[in-house]
Amino acid sequence: MKAILLTAxxxxxxxxxxSQTVLKGLVKDSxxxxxxxxxxxxxxxxxxxxxxxxxxxxxxxxxxxxDTLIVxxxxxxxxxxxxxxxxxxxxxxxVLKGSGYSLAEVIITxxxxxxxxxxxxxxxxxxIYLNPTSQGDPLKAISFLPSSTTTDESANPSFRGSSIDxxxxxxxxxxxxxxxxxxxxxxxxxFSIFNTEVVGNEYAYASNPPLIYGNTSxxxxxxxxxxxxxxxxxxxxATLASFGIFLSQKIKQNSFTQLFSNYQxxxxxxxxxxxxxxxxxEFGMKDAxxxxxxxxxxxxxxxxxxxxxTENYDAGTEAYTYVGQSTSSKNRxxxxxxxxxxxxxxxxxxxxxxxxxxxxFLFGNIISHKKILQTYASANYKHFVSNSMSIQTGLTYDYQxxxxxxxxxxxxxxxxxxxxxxQQTTDINNHNIEAYLYSNWNLTDQWNVFYxxxxxxxxxxxxxYLSSQLxxxxxxxxxxxxxxxxxxxxxxxxxxxxxxxxxxxKSNQIALEYTYKxxxxxxxxxxxxxxxxxxxxxxTPLNISGINTFGAELSYERYLHRYLKITLANTYLNQILTxxxxxxxxxxxxxxxxxxxxxxxxxxLFSSSLIYIGRPGSYDTPIIGSTFDTKTSFxxxxxxxxxxxxxxxxxxxxxxxxxxHFEFNKTAITCFMSVNNVLNTQNESxxxxxxxxxxxNPYYYQLRTWFFGIMLGLKY
Amino acid sequence: MIRLLFIISLFVGSCNGxxxxxxxxxxxxxxxxxxxSMSTPPPIxxxxxxxxxxxxxYQAFVASLLSHKSDELDKISKGLSDLYKAKNQNIILYxxxxxxYYASIYYLQQNNKKAAENEADKGLNWLxxxxxxxSEDYALLALLQSFSIQFRTGDAMLISxxxxxxxxxxxxxxSSNLRANYVFAxxxxxxxxxxxxxxxxxxxLLKAISLPTxxxxxxxxxxxxxxxxxEMLIKYYIQNKKWDLAKQYYxxxxxxxxxxxxxxxxxxxxxxx
Numbered sequence: 001m002k003a004i005l006l007t008a009x010x011x012x013x014x015x016x017x018x019s020q021t022v023l024k025g026l027v028k029d030s031x032x033x034x035x036x037x038x039x040x041x042x043x044x045x046x047x048x049x050x051x052x053x054x055x056x057x058x059x060x061x062x063x064x065x066x067d068t069l070i071v072x073x074x075x076x077x078x079x080x081x082x083x084x085x086x087x088x089x090x091x092x093x094x095v096l097k098g099s100g101y102s103l104a105e106v107i108i109t110x111x112x113x114x115x116x117x118x119x120x121x122x123x124x125x126x127x128i129y130l131n132p133t134s135q136g137d138p139l140k141a142i143s144f145l146p147s148s149t150t151t152d153e154s155a156n157p158s159f160r161g162s163s164i165d166x167x168x169x170x171x172x173x174x175x176x177x178x179x180x181x182x183x184x185x186x187x188x189x190x191f192s193i194f195n196t197e198v199v200g201n202e203y204a205y206a207s208n209p210p211l212i213y214g215n216t217s218x219x220x221x222x223x224x225x226x227x228x229x230x231x232x233x234x235x236x237x238a239t240l241a242s243f244g245i246f247l248s249q250k251i252k253q254n255s256f257t258q259l260f261s262n263y264q265x266x267x268x269x270x271x272x273x274x275x276x277x278x279x280x281x282e283f284g285m286k287d288a289x290x291x292x293x294x295x296x297x298x299x300x301x302x303x304x305x306x307x308x309x310t311e312n313y314d315a316g317t318e319a320y321t322y323v324g325q326s327t328s329s330k331n332r333x334x335x336x337x338x339x340x341x342x343x344x345x346x347x348x349x350x351x352x353x354x355x356x357x358x359x360x361f362l363f364g365n366i367i368s369h370k371k372i373l374q375t376y377a378s379a380n381y382k383h384f385v386s387n388s389m390s391i392q393t394g395l396t397y398d399y400q401x402x403x404x405x406x407x408x409x410x411x412x413x414x415x416x417x418x419x420x421x422x423q424q425t426t427d428i429n430n431h432n433i434e435a436y437l438y439s440n441w442n443l444t445d446q447w448n449v450f451y452x453x454x455x456x457x458x459x460x461x462x463x464x465y466l467s468s469q470l471x472x473x474x475x476x477x478x479x480x481x482x483x484x485x486x487x488x489x490x491x492x493x494x495x496x497x498x499x500x501x502x503x504x505x506k507s508n509q510i511a512l513e514y515t516y517k518x519x520x521x522x523x524x525x526x527x528x529x530x531x532x533x534x535x536x537x538x539x540t541p542l543n544i545s546g547i548n549t550f551g552a553e554l555s556y557e558r559y560l561h562r563y564l565k566i567t568l569a570n571t572y573l574n575q576i577l578t579x580x581x582x583x584x585x586x587x588x589x590x591x592x593x594x595x596x597x598x599x600x601x602x603x604x605l606f607s608s609s610l611i612y613i614g615r616p617g618s619y620d621t622p623i624i625g626s627t628f629d630t631k632t633s634f635x636x637x638x639x640x641x642x643x644x645x646x647x648x649x650x651x652x653x654x655x656x657x658x659x660x661h662f663e664f665n666k667t668a669i670t671c672f673m674s675v676n677n678v679l680n681t682q683n684e685s686x687x688x689x690x691x692x693x694x695x696x697n698p699y700y701y702q703l704r705t706w707f708f709g710i711m712l713g714l715k716y
Numbered sequence: 717m718i719r720l721l722f723i724i725s726l727f728v729g730s731c732n733g734x735x736x737x738x739x740x741x742x743x744x745x746x747x748x749x750x751x752x753s754m755s756t757p758p759p760i761x762x763x764x765x766x767x768x769x770x771x772x773x774y775q776a777f778v779a780s781l782l783s784h785k786s787d788e789l790d791k792i793s794k795g796l797s798d799l800y801k802a803k804n805q806n807i808i809l810y811x812x813x814x815x816x817y818y819a820s821i822y823y824l825q826q827n828n829k830k831a832a833e834n835e836a837d838k839g840l841n842w843l844x845x846x847x848x849x850x851s852e853d854y855a856l857l858a859l860l861q862s863f864s865i866q867f868r869t870g871d872a873m874l875i876s877x878x879x880x881x882x883x884x885x886x887x888x889x890x891s892s893n894l895r896a897n898y899v900f901a902x903x904x905x906x907x908x909x910x911x912x913x914x915x916x917x918x919x920x921l922l923k924a925i926s927l928p929t930x931x932x933x934x935x936x937x938x939x940x941x942x943x944x945x946x947e948m949l950i951k952y953y954i955q956n957k958k959w960d961l962a963k964q965y966y967x968x969x970x971x972x973x974x975x976x977x978x979x980x981x982x983x984x985x986x987x988x989x
Contacts, residue, residue, distance in 0.1 A: 036805045037766070037936035051934050054766075054803040072932060075850040075889075104888035124877060387848040445847045478841045519837070520868070 023060045023083070025092030027052045027071055035073055035096060043068035043080070071096065098387060106384065107301075110340070110347035111227055112201070114382055114392045114440050115210030117448060118471055118485065119203040120147055120513075125226075128196050132597045132609035132657060135674065138202050138223060139169065139179060139192035144595055144611075146553040146569035147206030147219070147526070149588055151618055151651075152685075153701050155180045155192045159206045159219030160528055161549040161573050161588045163536060165493050166218035166505055168209070172225055172303060174336045174353035174376050175215060175398065177494055182283060182313050182328075193309060193332075197235070197246050198258055198291045200226040207509045207528055208485045211452030211467055212380070212392055214434045217491040217507040217532065225291055225305055229256035232716050237262075239709025241269040242285075254295030261288040264311075269707070276680070276703035279316030281325065286310050301340045308333045317363055318688035318699055320637065322415045326363035332356070346383040352376065361497070364415035367407040368497055375399045388442035394435070400502070401429040402495045414634040428495060430502040431459040448473040452487070463504060465490045479518045486510035493534070505534035520559035527552045542621070542643065546578030547586060563602040569595045577644065584643040587619045603661065611655040617648030617684060626693040635692045648684035648698070653677050666715040673708040680704040765795045768935045769811050777818040781825060789819050806846050807936065810853055813843040814938070817860050833867040840864060852938055854886035855895040862903055879903055892931075895941040897924035898948075905948060914952075921949040925968075943969070947978045954982070959989040 027038045034056025041049035042060070044067050052058045060069075065083050069092070072078045076096035116122065123141060128134050134141035139155040142148055147159050156164045156179065169179040171194070181191050202223045209220035229250055237244040244262040251257055264285035270277055287309040294302045310331045317326040334355035341348045353376035361368040380394035403426070410420040436454040443449055454467040469487025476482060486509060493503040511528040529550050536544040555569035571593040575586025593615040601607040621643045626635035640646075659672035677683075680703050687696040765772075769792075776788035793815055800808040816839025823832035843849075843857040861879045868875055883903060886896035901920035907913030924945035930937060946969030953962035963986055969979045 036803070037807055037934060039932040039934055041932065046932070049932060049934075051936055054799070054805060074852060074937070075848070104891065105885070108884055108888050126877065127874065130874075442847070445845070478844055 021062055023062050023069070023092065025058050025060075025069075025094055027056045027058065027073075027094045027096060029076070029096055030098070035076070038071055038073040038076075038096065040069070040071050043070055046070070069094075106344065106347065107342050109384065110342060110382055111224070113203060113210065113212065113222060114390055114438060115205070115212060115450065116203060117440065117473065118205070118208070118210065118450060118483065119222075120206040121145060121204045123202040123204075125196055125199045128199065128202065130601065132599050132611055133655070134196075135191075135657075136196050137191050138194045138196055138199050139221065141202070142204045142221060144567075144569075144597070145204065145206065146524070146555040146571050146593075146595065147204075149571065149573065149590075149593065151588065151615075153190070155190060157204075157219065157221055159204075160530060160551055161547070161575050161586065162218035162507075162530065162532065165536070166216060166491055166507070166532070167220065168213065168216040168491070169221045169223065170213055171223050172305060172336050172338050173213075173349065173351040173378060173380070175213070176334070176353075177355070177372075177374060177400070178357075181285060181309070182311055193287075193307065194223060195246070195260055195289060197248070197260065198225045198289070198305070200224045206526075207511045207530065208469055208471060208487050209489065210438060210450075211436050211454040211469055211487075211489075212394070212438045214396055214436065214454055214467075215398060215432060215491045217489040217505050217534075218530075225293070225303060226256075226258075227293060227301075227303075229258075229293075234714045234716070235711060237709060237711045240272060240707055241265060241283075242709075251294075256293055258291040259289070262286070269705075273705045276677075276705050281314040281316070283313045283315075284311065299342045301338075301342075303338045304335070305337075306333075306335045318686065319364065319415045320413045321634065321689050321691050321693070322364050322419075323688060324364050324416070326361070328359065328361045330357060330359040332358075345385075346381060349378075349380045349382075351378045351380070364417050365407065365409050365419045365421040366415065366497075367421075369405040370497075371401075371403040373399075373401040389439065390441075391437070391439040393437045396432075396434050396436070398432040398434075399429065400432075401427075402500070403427045404495075404497070404500055406497065408497075411629065411632050411634065411636070413636055414629070414632040416634075419632055419634065426500045428500060428502065430462075430492060432462075432492065433457040433459060446475045448475070450485075456490070465504070465506075480514070480516050482515075483513045484511070485513075493536075499535075503535045505532065505536070507532045522555075522557040524555045525553065542579050544577055544579050548576045548578075549586065549588075550574045563600055565597075565599045565601070567595070567597045567599075579643055582643075585619055585645070587644055589619060589644075590615050592616070606658065606660045608659070609655075609657045611657070612653070614650070614652045616650050618651075619644040620646050620648065620687070622646035623689065623693050623696070628692070637689075637693050649682075651683045651701075652679075652681050653683060653701075654679050654681075668711075668713040668715070670711045670713075671708075672710075673706070675704065675706055677702055677704045765792070765799060766807070766811065766936050770814070770938055770940060773811070773815050773818055776815075777822060780822050784826065786819065786822060789815065789822060793819070806848075806850075806853070809842045809846050810856060810938070813839040813856055813860060815839070816842065817856075817863065820863070829867070833864075836860060836864045836867060849885070851886045851890035851893040851896050854882045854889065855893060855899045856938070858882040858886060858899045858903065859895075862899070862906070876903075876907070892927055894924050894927040894929055894945070895938060897921070897927065898941040898945045901945070902948060905952065917952050918949070921945050921952065925949065925965075925972075943973045943976045943978060946973065946976070947982065950979065950982050950986075954985055959986070962986055963989070 027035045029035055036052055036054050036056065038052040039049055040052065040058045040060055042062065050058050050060045067083050069081045069083055070078060071094045073096060076098055079094055079096055081094065121142065128138050128141045129136060131141040131144065133144040137155055139157055142157060143150050148157065149161050150158050157167050157169065158164045159167060169176050179192050181193055202221065205220045207219055209216045213220055229248055232250055233248045235246040242262055242264040246260040248258050249256060266283045270280055289307040292304045296302055312329040314325060314327045317324065334353065337352045339350045355374040357372040359370045376398050378394055378396040380392060382390060382392040384390050406424050407421045408424050409415050410422055434454055434456045436452065438452040440450045450471045452469045456462065456465055458464045467489050469485065471483060471485030473481055473483040489507045489509065491505050493499065493505055495501055508531040511526060513526040516523040532547040533545065536547065551571060551573045553571045557567045559565050573588055573590045573593065575589045577584045577586045595613050597609055597611045599609040622640045622645060623637040624640045625638040629636045655674065655676050656678050657674045659670060662669045683701040684698040685701045687698050689696045772792060776792050779788040780786050796808055796812045796815065816835050819835040820832045823835055839860050843853060843860060846853050858879050861875065861882065865875055883896065883900045886893060887900060890896065897920045901917050901924060904913055904916045925942065929939040929942050946965060950962050950966050950969065953965065966979065966982060966986055973979060
């Protein structure tokens with residue numbers, strides 16, 4: 001009996017004493033940091049809960065050992081711990097692991113490039129339309145960046161003094177070579193081939209292009225198409241030089257298609273601008289595009305962009321002493337297809353591209369027929385290692401084939417139709433296989449580092465190379481950041497009429513960039529040094545084997561008023577060329593390169609912008625004499641040994657844009673007008689000479705031209 | 717008069733977060749219980765300021781409105797700043813951002829737009845500085861950004877894109893976060909129709925009111941949004957002349973948040989409809 005009583009007493013005592021027990025513990029994360037405000041409760045009674053304090057500690061009264069402790073907090077996986085006597089003896093330590101990314105978060109994060117933190121600028125469709133200089137063109141929108149050093153009024157981008165041949169444009173991860181319309185023999189083209197309505201995001205890298213992409217040794221422009229369609233819309237446009245139609249249509253809940261077509265004609269434009277475009281006889285273009293985006297399942301997305309263009313151009317052209325008509329025509333079709341598979345902590349993507357073009361060019365004794373075929377495929381995997389680190393790797397295959405069937409002047413200075421020429425047929429191709437690794441890591445709240453490696457797998461006679469890069473960004477505070485990045489890069493030149501080969505081009509780059517952004521003010525400063533080697537493709541007989549460019553940029557943007565914005569930018573470029581062992585000033589040696597704009601954007605009234613671009617003239621090599629060539633009856637020019645010592649007159653251009661937008665229920669009308677080079681300034685583009693080169697007459701970039709149009713949009 | 721009614725209503729209290737009969741134990745209560753027999757006074761835990769912080773901010777806001785002095789809000793702001801210096805916890809930044817939102821509203825009520833802008837900017841800076849933001853952080857950031865558009869000149873459309881991105885992130889991380897759904901709906905509610913506004917208001921507000929204010933009761937964490945969701949949903953139905961639905965959700969809202977001024981004030985618009 002005593003034993004029973006004793007047992008009962010001990011049992012009751014134990015229950016009594018247990019009911020007084022408080023479970024103590026500490027909750028921390030995998031980095032050993034305490035987690036504050038984590039929820040702590042028992043499975044048997046979730047209503048009675050406690051939270052951790054600022055040191056991650058908690059105390060929870062428990063009445064039974066046969067229970068499970070549950071610890072949870074936003075952003076972490078729930079932890080369940082079966083209680084036992086040991087739980088009471090020591091302070092319990094609970095480590096919560098991050099819950100990782102949700103699938104939706106992976107999809108949103110993965111759509112942005114891994115390198116986006118280091119891009120010079122990020123633009124959306126709206127940014128492009130609001131950009132005063134873009135004229136609605138995605139590539140012209142970046143031409144106003146201080147780092148843009150395009151001097152030929154082309155939409156083809158070039159950054160920080162580099163040639164357009166070193167800069168690449170990617171659409172949905174696939175390189176688009178020659179991304180401009182109406183390209184002439186020197187690759188100049190007025191507008192890009194991209195329709196802004198399909199653009200989702202556009203990233204520009206002025207230097208140190210991320211090595212997730214290859215074949216660039218200068219800057220890079222990365223354009224992605226829309227992933228969501230905000231609404232169905234039918235648009236019509238009519239301008240002085242074109243008609244267009246654009247249809248955006250949702251198909252299912254997560255799929256949509258965009259169809260568009262444009263017809264361009266030159267008659268009215270030439271009539272209105274006759275004095276300024278005296279050399280222009282005709283231009284025309286017809287294009288059609290289809291963009292299709294589908295979410296095939298919860299984890300799979302597919303996008304297909306297909307584009308066809310046929311264009312022609314007929315204008316007066318100068319070459320040394322010969323002035324005549326040049327005509328060009330081009331047909332092109334390309335298709336870019338992307339398949340994305342989203343996983344819990346990463347995304348696998350397959351990108352393919354097919355690009356086929358045929359181009360004919362006639363001028364004097366030049367007759368050029370060119371066929372281009374490009375195919376591209378890449379497999380890429382991006383992995384989110386943690387909230388602060390991501391890594392991407394992949395393999396790319398880029399094939400290009402160029403077939404030239406040309407009649408070429410026997411003497412470069414004799415290009416009249418009756419001058420001697422010779423037949424040359426060239427069939428060249430390049431198989432470029434590369435593998436890459438890129439990682440972005442937020443070391444701390446303030447320090448961010450990236451690195452990239454990209455190596456080719458040589459084919460045929462290719463040399464092996466390794467591109468590498470490293471960058472650091474320091475976030476000083478919410479308003480300011482500083483970044484330092486550098487690397488070694490490799491690319492191949494694009495063959496053209498003058499250079500029918502794929503030359504390997506190399507560059508070493510280093511850039512220091514500062515950004516200040518506060519409320520309505522944006523200030524950017526950069527300093528950089530670029531060392532470029534490899535045979536530069538130029539349209540002169542010079543053999544440029546190296547270019548060293550040092551530069552500094554400063555830009556300022558501020559809203560002076562709700563609708564009034566001012567932008568100011570200046571760039572200093574010091575460029576030295578190496579030609580046949582000697583060093584000379586580069587053609588883009590500019591003490592200043594000013595870009596300024598004043599923009600008034602009032603949705604209820606109108607939008608207008610005044611734009612100014614000014615810089616010293618470009619440099620060229622002077623012709624100091626000539627000798628008569630009896631074989632051709634042309635004078636053979638004698639170039640000065642002091643290369644690039646003749647400077648053209650300074651370049652100054654003011655543009656004015658004006659637009660008015662009306663909305664009536666679901667109908668929108670936009671009227672716009674622009675006057676380019678409103679002061680009709682004669683900006684020298686080059687020099688044409690008399691027969692013996694004793695006098696030269698400059699010819700000019702675009703003189704004053706008027707352009708206007710109307711767009712009608714119907715939402716449904 | 718309306719403002720006075722509004723201020724009085726704030727005292728009365730409204731929909732108070734958790735609707736379930738739950739009880740959360742405060743660590744300080746345990747500490748107090750354990751030390752009650754001791755002769756020295758119990759230490760004040762450093763997290764005591766954060767206990768019920770949402771309500772504390774609200775009460776400080778009301779007190780500031782009545783006194784026309786920001787002292788009460790300033791006091792909590794200083795407490796939070798000091799606490800953050802001692803303990804670098806993201807949740808403190810969250811509440812600093814939340815407090816700045818109310819401080820900004822206070823200064824707007826005082827017709828001091830410049831100070832209101834400064835307070836909102838401070839809040840945005842706190843919230844933007846949070847690394848590895850969770851769904852709650854993104855939701856509050858989007859709310860404050862949306863509120864701050866009134867102080868911005870120029871590129872409102874571009875700011876709107878930033879807001880959309882933050883809301884998208886908030887929902888991607890946790891689609892069942894009441895506040896993320898509310899902020900999405902709110903942003904869509906105030907977006908002009910020509911830019912796609914109004915289309916998704918109903919869907920997201922209906923979802924918001926169906927969600928718990930907190931998944932597990934926690935007095936350190938946010939619980940706002942339910943009352944605001946009801947108010948906006950009823951307003952939306954009134955705007956679209958869907959009187960039956962407006963009445964239906966008015967009754968439901970009042971049942972769930974019986975002392976809510978912002979829901980109650982809509983009654984006059986429903987009379988006779």
